[in-house]
Amino acid sequence: MDTPALSLFGGPTGPEGPPVCSGKGCRKPAEWVLVWNNPKLHTPDRRKTWLACEEHREHLSQFLGVRGFLKETVTLTDFTG
Template sequence: MTDDDVDRCSAKGCQSPAVWALLWNNPKLHTPERRKTWLACDEHRTSLSDFLGARGFLKDVVAHVPPG
């Protein structure tokens, strides 16, 4: 695996490897079962969760398991 193959945190400008998957949806745009994913490192897990949670979008936070 190369450095380019590592899933990165979704926070703007962050290049840290993803550790968490934040599962969310916008009920005005998505069906209730639909889940979009933002990835987060340990440092940005709370801020990204708070951002989604304040809008009522956050559905779950789970450990990120890279594909493969």
């Protein structure tokens, strides 16, 4: 069985579809990139990403923000990661 290729964001690429939202159980196409870092685990220059659809952007941003992890939120089309 072939395993689909994964994009930079962990979602399938090619015929399987575009990157999808990181919200639990969500399979909607991603529109936003939430760039974050856990300072207890990562060096200051390390950046990790979650993807979000419009519906989950605020919830995921708040989750990361209250923990002090969220660095920036950009549209998927503007992300240069």
